[in-house]
Amino acid sequence: MRHNNSPLPLSAPVAPLTVCVVAHTHWDREWYHGAARFRQRLVALIDALLDGGASPEAPFLLDGQAVTLRDYLVVRPERATALSVALRKGAIEAGPWFVLADTLIPCGEALVRNLEAGARVLAQLGPVLPPPIAYCPDTFGHPAALPLLATGFGLTTAIVWRGAGGPRHPLTDTFRWRGLDGSEVLVHHLPPDGYEFGSALPVEPAAAAARWATLCALFAARAHTGVVLLLNGADHHALQPDLPAALDALQVAAERSTGIDAPHATIKRTTLTAFAARLHEAVRAEMLPTVYGELRDSSGYTWTLGGTLATRAHQKRRNARLERLLLRDVEPWLVLAWLRATSVRNTAAQSDAPTAAHRATSSHAPVCARLTLAQLPALLHAAWETLLETHPHDTLCGCSTDAVARAMEVRQDSVATQAVGLRHAALEAALGHDPIAARTARPSLDGAPLTPIVLRNCCARPRSGLAELTLIDTVADVRVGPGSDRVAPSPLRAPAAPAALSGLIVQTLSARLRHLRRESPQHYPDNDLVRAHRVLAWVPAVPALGVRVLVTPEDLVADCPPAPSAVTTDREADGITLRNGHVLLRAGVQGLDITVGERTIRDACWLESQTDGGDSYTPSLRGTPIRLRCASVTARLNGPLRASVRMVWVLTPDRIDDGVRSDLASASEAVGAARRGARRGSVRAVMDLELDAESTVVRCVLRGVNRRRNHQLRLVWRTDVVGGHTVADAAFGPVGRFPIEAPFSSHEQAAPTMPMHRWCTTANEQRGVTVIGDGLAEVHASDGAVSLTVLRAIGELSRADLPERPGHAGWPVATPQSQAQGRFRARSALLLHGPLTSDTLALIRDAVDDTLLPLMGNTWRDLEVHALAAPDSRAIAGPALIGDAFEASAVTLARAGNALILRAVNLTDAAAYGAWYLPSDGPWLVTPCRLDEVPLAPTERCGRELTFPAGPRETITLHVAHAEP
Numbered sequence: 001m002r003h004n005n006s007p008l009p010l011s012a013p014v015a016p017l018t019v020c021v022v023a024h025t026h027w028d029r030e031w032y033h034g035a036a037r038f039r040q041r042l043v044a045l046i047d048a049l050l051d052g053g054a055s056p057e058a059p060f061l062l063d064g065q066a067v068t069l070r071d072y073l074v075v076r077p078e079r080a081t082a083l084s085v086a087l088r089k090g091a092i093e094a095g096p097w098f099v100l101a102d103t104l105i106p107c108g109e110a111l112v113r114n115l116e117a118g119a120r121v122l123a124q125l126g127p128v129l130p131p132p133i134a135y136c137p138d139t140f141g142h143p144a145a146l147p148l149l150a151t152g153f154g155l156t157t158a159i160v161w162r163g164a165g166g167p168r169h170p171l172t173d174t175f176r177w178r179g180l181d182g183s184e185v186l187v188h189h190l191p192p193d194g195y196e197f198g199s200a201l202p203v204e205p206a207a208a209a210a211r212w213a214t215l216c217a218l219f220a221a222r223a224h225t226g227v228v229l230l231l232n233g234a235d236h237h238a239l240q241p242d243l244p245a246a247l248d249a250l251q252v253a254a255e256r257s258t259g260i261d262a263p264h265a266t267i268k269r270t271t272l273t274a275f276a277a278r279l280h281e282a283v284r285a286e287m288l289p290t291v292y293g294e295l296r297d298s299s300g301y302t303w304t305l306g307g308t309l310a311t312r313a314h315q316k317r318r319n320a321r322l323e324r325l326l327l328r329d330v331e332p333w334l335v336l337a338w339l340r341a342t343s344v345r346n347t348a349a350q351s352d353a354p355t356a357a358h359r360a361t362s363s364h365a366p367v368c369a370r371l372t373l374a375q376l377p378a379l380l381h382a383a384w385e386t387l388l389e390t391h392p393h394d395t396l397c398g399c400s401t402d403a404v405a406r407a408m409e410v411r412q413d414s415v416a417t418q419a420v421g422l423r424h425a426a427l428e429a430a431l432g433h434d435p436i437a438a439r440t441a442r443p444s445l446d447g448a449p450l451t452p453i454v455l456r457n458c459c460a461r462p463r464s465g466l467a468e469l470t471l472i473d474t475v476a477d478v479r480v481g482p483g484s485d486r487v488a489p490s491p492l493r494a495p496a497a498p499a500a501l502s503g504l505i506v507q508t509l510s511a512r513l514r515h516l517r518r519e520s521p522q523h524y525p526d527n528d529l530v531r532a533h534r535v536l537a538w539v540p541a542v543p544a545l546g547v548r549v550l551v552t553p554e555d556l557v558a559d560c561p562p563a564p565s566a567v568t569t570d571r572e573a574d575g576i577t578l579r580n581g582h583v584l585l586r587a588g589v590q591g592l593d594i595t596v597g598e599r600t601i602r603d604a605c606w607l608e609s610q611t612d613g614g615d616s617y618t619p620s621l622r623g624t625p626i627r628l629r630c631a632s633v634t635a636r637l638n639g640p641l642r643a644s645v646r647m648v649w650v651l652t653p654d655r656i657d658d659g660v661r662s663d664l665a666s667a668s669e670a671v672g673a674a675r676r677g678a679r680r681g682s683v684r685a686v687m688d689l690e691l692d693a694e695s696t697v698v699r700c701v702l703r704g705v706n707r708r709r710n711h712q713l714r715l716v717w718r719t720d721v722v723g724g725h726t727v728a729d730a731a732f733g734p735v736g737r738f739p740i741e742a743p744f745s746s747h748e749q750a751a752p753t754m755p756m757h758r759w760c761t762t763a764n765e766q767r768g769v770t771v772i773g774d775g776l777a778e779v780h781a782s783d784g785a786v787s788l789t790v791l792r793a794i795g796e797l798s799r800a801d802l803p804e805r806p807g808h809a810g811w812p813v814a815t816p817q818s819q820a821q822g823r824f825r826a827r828s829a830l831l832l833h834g835p836l837t838s839d840t841l842a843l844i845r846d847a848v849d850d851t852l853l854p855l856m857g858n859t860w861r862d863l864e865v866h867a868l869a870a871p872d873s874r875a876i877a878g879p880a881l882i883g884d885a886f887e888a889s890a891v892t893l894a895r896a897g898n899a900l901i902l903r904a905v906n907l908t909d910a911a912a913y914g915a916w917y918l919p920s921d922g923p924w925l926v927t928p929c930r931l932d933e934v935p936l937a938p939t940e941r942c943g944r945e946l947t948f949p950a951g952p953r954e955t956i957t958l959h960v961a962h963a964e965p
Contacts, residue, residue, distance in 0.1 A: 024061035064135025066121035095130025101391035108731030147179035152931025165301025170289035198230035201246035208249035225282035299742035306751035309778035310789040312398030320775025337429035383418040455857035457542035460881035460888035464541040467855035505538040545878030564693035566640035681708035724764035749804035772829040883914030899961035
């Protein structure tokens with residue numbers, strides 16, 4: 001996409017110039033067409049390259065992603081050998097990414113999985129190395145962690161376009177970019193017209209001379225080293241057929257113009273890898289400027305398109321939930337299964353007698369056809385790759401057609417299904433459960449039938465207290481298949497509270513009937529009608545990243561924390577008050593007040609709507625925000641573990657019309673707005689504000705129905721912080737944020753919003769407030785308020801009439817489904833605390849985990865409890881992270897070999913020591929390594945405590961293998 005901003009000032013020319021021409025295509029896998037339609041063009045493009053269009057002397061860059069290779073081979077598997085040869089010889093370059101993803105919305109570990117998946121695709125085609133370049137030619141900004149990601153995968157160079165070039169950045173095409181941890185990468189910054197600057201080079205001499213004049217002017221203004229990149233290609237462009245002749249014509253034009261005003265230039269066709277090598281050679285003796293932190297500001301240079309953070313917001317929210325599901329509720333259980341298999345294998349080796357538990361965790365079980373550690377890692381990769389296929393920036397950012405958005409939702413459904421299956425299979429292996437044997441036996445211990453409850457702790461610290469459980473009460477057997485019509489239906493039993501937790505403090509939330517199946521690799525499913533009880537319970541301690549099985553009444557009280565102070569609900573004439581000894585909430589139709597200690601925030605939370613006439617790339621806000629009216633306030637949950645108050649918010653068409661007339665300057669504008677339907681329709685939202693026992697967090701569960709078009713709906717939290725600074729969660733740790741101010745010459749208005757992963761903090765020297773979100777990716781922080789964008793209702797992929805960004809950012813296509821009509825859901829929370837310090841960061845970390853990843857558990861009706869007869873076998877621990885400065889980033893299986901990967905991030909700006917605590921003494925072979933698992937230091941033999949030092953904001957990755965006895 002070509003964008004013309006104001007011309008760059010010229011500086012003294014550099015001499016001489018080496019112009020590295022890289023023929024390429026920029027391949028949006030899906031955008032204004034779906035992936036299958038674009039794949040048709042991709043097959044023709046690669047066939048043409050393999051049939052003689054590319055060679056080591058005339059190479060072609062197949063974009064920076066390997067998914068194009070996989071897409072091609074789905075249709076042309078017979079050409080795998082030819083493609084492999086072309087990649088090995090350097091005739092075609094691809095990678096290092098699996099997909100060219102948005103890099104601000106996905107979490108840091110998702111970006112790591114992206115690079116890992118890209119390496120897997122290339123490895124399947126033989127010993128193929130990708131360009132050692134973090135190639136990011138079109139993403140809408142870049143995270144502060146990109147230098148960390150690049151160096152962590154041996155990528156010495158980054159190529160970027162958007163996000164750099166603003167007033168805070170140097171006016172040069174080459175600079176050093178330093179991450180918050182000190183990682184550094186050499187950056188080549190593309191011209192204002194990006195990767196299209198060298199497309200369609202002319203052959204005719206006069207046209208070549210004119211084109212060279214344009215190129216030379218830009219190179220003279222920006223070239224810092226004398227080595228410049230000219231990308232020849234554009235979106236979905238095949239190889240330019242007359243490129244050799246065009247380069248000859250360009251070389252002649254360059255030689256004829258050489259003189260005082262133009263440098264001598266050598267134009268060379270080359271690979272991206274060779275360009276990076278030349279660039280590094282040229283800067284050895286150069287003093288380059290250094291850029292720090294995020295790249296999110298292209299003001300006055302090119303369009304940043306920051307409005308994509310909230311387009312199709314429900315898909316971004318679900319993406320964040322799926323990332324958490326895979327990272328925190330699937331991968332740790334694979335680790336738990338591996339730890340159990342290692343322990344059982346060593347025990348069996350010492351006894352020379354394989355046990356049933358050994359057989360249950362064995363990597364090879366062909367007879368029973370259970371999923372084991374032989375298949376689970378590959379199936380995990382498949383789930384990640386399905387999710388990564390939704391991460392290309394045009395897809396995840398919502399700036400594609402409705403058909404592409406629908407396809408994304410199908411992939412997200414697939415990821416959710418795969419993740420649940422992987423979680424169950426991994427827990428079966430970790431618990432030593434045999435689903436085949438379980439179908440023939442009733443769970444019992446000492447002759448008494450039992451219904452075990454399995455608690456899961458998705459955090460790297462032990463936790464006890466409040467847990468959210470789903471308990472299953474079997475009501476009736478339901479036959480399925482031939483003959484099921486001849487079986488008399490079982491009588492339904494009357495509803496009853498679950499008896500499984502007698503002895504614990506329990507609060508029932510809901511109960512509903514549903515069908516549930518027992519499944520086994522060698523049995524037809526057993527279908528039951530069950531009553532699923534959602535309950536809260538005050539439970540015993542669950543080990544870090546581990547599970548605890550409650551089997552006997554004694555299990556319920558062992559290690560149980562002291563009973564909490566009950567959460568109370570008081571109904572008063574003017575509203576409802578909730579208390580838990582730490583926080584007091586008063587809610588009425590006039591608003592919500594929150595009191596914590598000496599601090600009280602009046603009118604603390606509300607919803608507001610504002611007209612948005614923009615497109616999928618850029619918001620165009622009109623008028624003043626309209627606050628929804630609180631129609632009713634009722635008490636919902638009454639404790640003792642959770643109390644909640646429900647506030648119903650409404651925005652009606654009549655009230656909207658009043659807002660139109662007051663906001664618009666003239667009657668004609670009001671008529672035009674009405675015709676466009678800018679403020680028609682209603683919004684109804686139900687907000688449940690929850691207070692849990694012993695918690696200082698106020699939780700907000702929001703759901704509603706949107707019938708209004710062309711507007712933004714925001715959840716606003718008022719704060720008592722003025723004159724503070726803003727810090728937001730991002731890839732591999734928090735980053736400080738500042739307002740982006742576009743210069744007067746900019747053709748794009750800077751968006752006041754910013755990306756957010758899980759939380760955003762605003763703090764001054766006296767106090768701070770943190771807002772937590774479950775995947776709402778856009779936040780706006782200002783003095784006295786933090787708002788989250790719940791939805792953007794817009795109906796066009798691109799418009800050309802926006803004052804905030806005149807001109808089309810994409811192809812004009814109607815996208816009615818981006819109007820976000822119908823139901824919406826979101827979760828948020830508020831935490832009041834002191835100034836932002838290292839201790840506060842630890843408090844925020846734990847509060848975020850407790851909010852987004854609470855203790856969870858469910859009935860496991862056929863778990864083989866005889867294997868858990870000993871009480872100490874019912875608490876199975878995973879790795880625990882020790883150190884307030886640290887946050888667990890990844891606990892997963894290593895890519896190659898029989899080992900674990902443990903990754904921790906130092907959240908603070910000071911050096912610190914941390915440790916991983918393993919559930920056994922091992923011994924363990926521990927190797928510090930890069931993100932790509934390449935060793936950084938010699939391997940050490942360790943016991944169960946793995947200590948490590950970390951510099952400020954450093955990410956530490958440990959490869960942990962078991963030393964054979």
